[in-house]
Amino acid sequence: MKTRTTSQDVADLAGVSRSAVSRFFSGGHVSENYKKKIIKASEELSYRPNMIARSMTGMETNLIALITGEGGSTPSLKEIEDKLIFKLSSYGKRALMIPVTEKDDLDESTKNALDYQVDAIVVLGGNVSASVVEHLQALRVPLLLYGTTEGAPGTECFCCKNEKAGHLVGRFLIRTGHKRIAYLAKIKDTNANVTRKKGLVDELSIANMELYAEERGDITYEKSKSAGLRLFSMSEPPDAVFCFNDIMAIGALDAARAMKIRIPEDASIVGFDDIPQSSWDSFRLTTVNSNIDFLIDKMVQRILDKSSSEKNGEFRMWWSEPELIIRSTTK
Secondary structure (H helix, E strand, O other): OOOOOOHHHHHHHHOOOHHHHHHHHOOOOOOHHHHHHHHHHHHHHOOOOOHHHHHHOOOOOOEEEEEEEOOOOOHHHHHHHHHHHHHHHOOOOEEEEEEEOOOOOOOHHHHHHHOOOOOEEEEEOOOOOHHHHHHHHOOOOOEEEEOOOOOOOOEEEEEEOHHHHHHHHHHHHHHOOOOOEEEEEOOOOOHHHHHHHHHHHHHHHHOOOOOOEEEEOOOOHHHHHHHHHHHHOOOOOOOEEEEOOHHHHHHHHHHHHHOOOOOOOOOEEEOOOOOHHHHOOOOOOEEEEOOHHHHHHHHHHHHHOOOOHHHHOOOEEEEEOOEEEOOOOOO
């Protein structure tokens, strides 16, 4: 069986020391003459550095762990994953995808994956338990949390201003004459779920109104449609529904259609995330764009920044500004 090409093989072919090869691949200083020899030998031998060996010596591995919670990936989270992976790769970084369960501890497969000594850990979404985040923090690796404001010293959080988004939606629906405004929430009271609702309720309060109704539909289309059917089956159904995300809004939209409720003549529906499907002709969904490109750019910038908050023991919060995108599902 053919054995793996080693740095010693490259050094022998290039006529340089093994330490020179190691310095070159770890970003250290070598002369231009040595660089040319090492590159030429590496290409001839199809040599790639051993990431596990590099991690054992404490060098950067260019591996970034992306932690996701169980329960499936929403279109919004999938879009974030894809954009983040592409952005990292443009800087020579590689993503190591690690799904975790809702348990309070890391399972063995996760621990084994993290044995690769990643350069940073990104937790995506709010479905990862606080206990798991604590375990990740104990690894003393730069830890970045996306979609939450609940960080700790040494971590950095990246989040849309969800409460402001609720205010934007509430203000718009009130201004366009709606009187019976409902909220379609996800089952779990994540930070995003609570603060989006709070912004909506606070805006209603300013106008001397109350939240007309609330249903919980999880983040799947099927359960959201069922929740929408419950809302629109009320003796006097809501004339507007703000949904936690776009998939839930699409479920509510199809529920309204099944109940022969005209959108937007009889009721308006607003989503959140501005996923690509929301602009499709069959939906034309009014929604909130959370400006994920800004947050992704900021995350990658912080990963590349050697003076991370983890080293300084600080907590930092990075915010994106929400934008209301008005389409055909509202008046």
